[in-house]
Amino acid sequence: MSGSQDARQAVIEGATQEIAQLEQLIQACRNMQDELRESLVLMGEGYTMTTILGRGGKNTVIPQLTESLDCTNASRRIGRSAMIRLALHEGMTTRQLGERLGISRQLVERYRDER
Secondary structure, three states: OOHHHHHHHHHHHHHHHHHHHHHHHHHHHHHHHHHHHHHHHHHHOOOOHHHHHOOOHHHOHHHHHHHHHHHHHHHHHHHHHHHHHHHHHOOOOHHHHHHHHOOOHHHHHHHHHOO
16 A cells, blocks of 8 residues: 555544544443433432432442543544644644644644654
C-alpha cells in the first residue's frame, strides 16, 4: 500500500473504533441516567445516601461510565491523529486544520506527531 492508502486506512480504522467506543459510551450514559433516576426516587422515599450508594457494589455505573469515557477519549485521539496526518498529506496546512477543528496549530502538530 502507498503512504496515502496507509493513511486513509488508518483513518477508516480509527473512525470505526471511535464509533464502537461511542456506542459503548452512549450505553454507559443511559445506564447512568437510569441509575440517577432510580436514586432520585429512593431519595424521595427517604433512603439515605449511604444506602443508595451501597446498593451497587464495585460494578456500579460510575466506574463503567468513567472507563467508557477514558476509552472513548483514547479512541478519539487515535482517530484524530490519523485524520490530521492524512489531511496534512493531502495538502492542508496546520493553520487550516486548526481552524476547521477549533484547536490550536500547536495541538494539530502534536496530533500529527502521535503514532
